[in-house]
Amino acid sequence: MTVTAPAHAPAPPTAPARRSGFRSAAVTAALLAPAGVTIVALVLVPLALVVRDSFATADPYGGIQGGFTLANYQQLLDPVYLKVFGYSLGMAALNTVVCLFLGYVVSYYLAGRPPQRQGLLLLLIIVPFWTDFLVRTFAWINLLSPGGPVNTLTDALGLTDGPTRWIPSQGASFVGLVYAFLPTAIFPVYASLRGVDPALGEAARDLGCGWWRVHTKVLLPLARPGLLAAALLTFVPTLGVFVIPVLLGGGKHELVGNLIVTLYTEFRNQPMGAAASVVLLTLMIVSLAVFGTAAGRLRRKAS
Amino acid sequence: MIVHKSPAAPAAAAPAVKLTGVGKAFGRTHAVRGVTLDIRQNEFFSILGPSGCGKTTLMRMITGFEEPTEGEIALGGVPAVGVPPHKRDLNMLFQSYALFPHLSVHDNIAFELKVRRSRPKEAISEAVREALALVRLEGFGDRAVSQLSGGQRQRVAIARALIGRPSLLLLDEPLGALDKKLRAEMQLELKKIQREVGVTFVMVTHDQEEALTMSDRIAVMHGGRVIQVGTPEQIYERPATRFVAEFIGTSNFLTGKADGAGLRVEGLGTVPLPEGGFTGAGHLAVRPENVRICSGESALPPGWAALPATLQQVVYLGSATRYHLALVDGGAFVAETHGAEPAGLLAGGQVWAHWDPRASRFLAE
Ligand SMILES: Nc1ncnc2c1ncn2[C@@H]1O[C@H](COP(=O)(O)OP(=O)(O)OP(=O)(O)O)[C@@H](O)[C@H]1O
Ligand SMILES: [Mg+2]
Numbered sequence: 302m303t304v305t306a307p308a309h310a311p312a313p314p315t316a317p318a319r320r321s322g323f324r325s326a327a328v329t330a331a332l333l334a335p336a337g338v339t340i341v342a343l344v345l346v347p348l349a350l351v352v353r354d355s356f357a358t359a360d361p362y363g364g365i366q367g368g369f370t371l372a373n374y375q376q377l378l379d380p381v382y383l384k385v386f387g388y389s390l391g392m393a394a395l396n397t398v399v400c401l402f403l404g405y406v407v408s409y410y411l412a413g414r415p416p417q418r419q420g421l422l423l424l425l426i427i428v429p430f431w432t433d434f435l436v437r438t439f440a441w442i443n444l445l446s447p448g449g450p451v452n453t454l455t456d457a458l459g460l461t462d463g464p465t466r467w468i469p470s471q472g473a474s475f476v477g478l479v480y481a482f483l484p485t486a487i488f489p490v491y492a493s494l495r496g497v498d499p500a501l502g503e504a505a506r507d508l509g510c511g512w513w514r515v516h517t518k519v520l521l522p523l524a525r526p527g528l529l530a531a532a533l534l535t536f537v538p539t540l541g542v543f544v545i546p547v548l549l550g551g552g553k554h555e556l557v558g559n560l561i562v563t564l565y566t567e568f569r570n571q572p573m574g575a576a577a578s579v580v581l582l583t584l585m586i587v588s589l590a591v592f593g594t595a596a597g598r599l600r601r602k603a604s
Numbered sequence: 605m606i607v608h609k610s611p612a613a614p615a616a617a618a619p620a621v622k623l624t625g626v627g628k629a630f631g632r633t634h635a636v637r638g639v640t641l642d643i644r645q646n647e648f649f650s651i652l653g654p655s656g657c658g659k660t661t662l663m664r665m666i667t668g669f670e671e672p673t674e675g676e677i678a679l680g681g682v683p684a685v686g687v688p689p690h691k692r693d694l695n696m697l698f699q700s701y702a703l704f705p706h707l708s709v710h711d712n713i714a715f716e717l718k719v720r721r722s723r724p725k726e727a728i729s730e731a732v733r734e735a736l737a738l739v740r741l742e743g744f745g746d747r748a749v750s751q752l753s754g755g756q757r758q759r760v761a762i763a764r765a766l767i768g769r770p771s772l773l774l775l776d777e778p779l780g781a782l783d784k785k786l787r788a789e790m791q792l793e794l795k796k797i798q799r800e801v802g803v804t805f806v807m808v809t810h811d812q813e814e815a816l817t818m819s820d821r822i823a824v825m826h827g828g829r830v831i832q833v834g835t836p837e838q839i840y841e842r843p844a845t846r847f848v849a850e851f852i853g854t855s856n857f858l859t860g861k862a863d864g865a866g867l868r869v870e871g872l873g874t875v876p877l878p879e880g881g882f883t884g885a886g887h888l889a890v891r892p893e894n895v896r897i898c899s900g901e902s903a904l905p906p907g908w909a910a911l912p913a914t915l916q917q918v919v920y921l922g923s924a925t926r927y928h929l930a931l932v933d934g935g936a937f938v939a940e941t942h943g944a945e946p947a948g949l950l951a952g953g954q955v956w957a958h959w960d961p962r963a964s965r966f967l968a969e
Pocket of ligand 2: 659
């Protein structure tokens with residue numbers, strides 16, 4: 302079509318934009334400035350301070366003395382701290398796996414409902430998500446308290462006998478983690494499953510797939526971009542959680558987030574707290590890179 | 605329901621599909637009711653009917669995606685009710701093609717063989733090559749589905765559905781998404797493929813022309829019921845009801861009371877019937893191409909039915925000319941002639957519409 306365009310065809314639409322290129326660049330810069338300043342002032346500067354602190358020596362009262370040392374990082378290699386990092390990574394991985402599984406199951410169910418029903422069900426998932434993290438965690442304290450609703454239910458089912466103490470425990474802490482991140486996992490998976498033509502599942506059945514293989518051969522591969530996004534949104538933030546292990550886990554099994562708080566407050570060792578923060582940040586960036594590469598490979602394969 | 609015997613009935617043992625009193629209700633909507641039907645082996649069978657008459661529902665019951673709420677279904681003589689879709693020896697060609705976007709053309713076509721593990725791995729590539737050749741898409745195996753045109757996607761879908769050589773292929777409006785030219789091409793091609801692979805084809809369509817040109821036999825559906833089953837010629841020439849006559853092609857209708865001698869139509873007098881013996885209320889259907897017109901009563905052939913009319917409009921169609929007439933009772937009547945236009949006919953003039961009674965058909969009410 303463009304080949305046969307007559308000579309008097311209007312100039313391509315990019316031409317005027319190019320002419321006022323300088324002005325539009327200035328406008329763009331002006332519009333970006335508030336966001337830019339905010340990010341620099343509230344993210345980059347504090348981050349730089351933390352990185353600097355992590356290499357500083359501590360004064361006897363835990364303040365920053367300045368200087369340059371790797372001692373803070375060396376101290377973090379102590380098995381006590383390594384265990385916390387290992388435990389955090391393990392919890393984050395476990396939480397991701399459970400959230401992805403439940404997220405997929407829920408999304409599959411949602412995507413199969415009539416369209417009007419889907420909106421309502423989605424709303425039911427979003428409402429708790431809008432509620433404050435802390436409030437939701439406190440809700441679990443009530444739910445899991447001895448003689449509370451869950452306890453009453455397990456009593457009725459004969460699983461427990463009388464008031465049972467679940468909090469604090471690792472299990473309660475894990476339930477809290479899963480609950481906190483489940484909506485985050487559902488949304489991306491649901492978004493990718495909703496876009497799948499229902500005829501694809503039927504075609505798979507038609508071509509010989511039983512229930513299980515409809516999922517493994519067709520639906521799961523098609524949901525992969527959503528699953529990847531969900532994994533990213535679950536794994537990375539779980540590393541930094543600190544409210545849940547304190548309230549539901551009793552602070553006995555700490556995540557990195559708790560370690561940082563402890564180092565800063567109880568131990569009054571700011572440089573070590575900073576070092577732990579930098580390690581956590583590095584872990585997050587590495588996982589982002591890993592997930593990003595995987596997503597890129599997926600996209601390239603799809604096109 | 606009227607079931608005509610096809611002259612070329614194959615002597616196959618069990619019918620490919622046998623439906624006995626099949627019905628399906630969704631809550632209070634009866635999508636399909638009391639369908640009894642035999643589809644023979646290696647036949648190109650069409651299910652034809654207007655939108656919402658239950659064609660897709662009927663087809664989905666054959667595939668197993670829906671279970672009938674009443675009646676029996678047998679596939680190749682084996683009862684099929686309760687058998688899940690993946691255990692039925694049939695495949696479906698989806699209207700949206702339903703190609704797997706995460707798989708290449710090759711992997712889409714190989715899908716069934718891989719899933720069913722019915723063939724050694726080495727044989728799969730060879731089978732895919734053959735399937736691609738069948739639909740004339742040699743060399744497209746490595747393409748992504750997104751890189752194909754609509755027509756090519758459909759060919760891939762056909763190759764994928766036929767690679768395992770099912771006994772039965774169900775096609776739901778297979779040509780609905782294609783443009784007119786491609787449609788005509790694919791009609792011939794589908795027919796050719798069907799002959800090549802010798803698989804029973806059951807096609808759902810609401811396009812009567814498509815059904816007439818492609819099918820060995822047609823079932824006409826209306827309101828969830830099968831109204832008539834027959835060859836295209838039987839359906840066209842001898843429609844069983846006024847609905848069929850109206851739906852397949854166009855017809856003029858005269859409504860009145862038959863009394864042995866003819867059909868008494870109020871305001872028009874008595875019109876001769878194709879044969880004697882009819883009594884009671886009914887319609888006389890006359891195809892426009894069977895109606896002649898002339899200006900003088902003297903030119904009427906003896907024994908033909910004739911009605912005076914006013915010529916209202918002459919429409920030149922290229923290969924034919926269509927005359928829109930108004931009968932004396934005000935009713936509309938259409939005649940269509942191929943070849944030379946009768947001379948001296950002007951819009952507004954008085955003419956005689958006439959036809960051989962044997963070319964008309966009486967449909968009891
Ligand atoms: N899952 C369902 N739930 C409720 N009603 C349904 C369902 N599927 C079909 N129907 C109803 O059954 C009737 C027949 O539908 P069907 O899809 O079989 O028609 P069709 O002949 O294929 O029409 P079209 O030519 O428009 O595709 C319609 O009235 C439809 O609304
Ligand atoms: Mg349909």
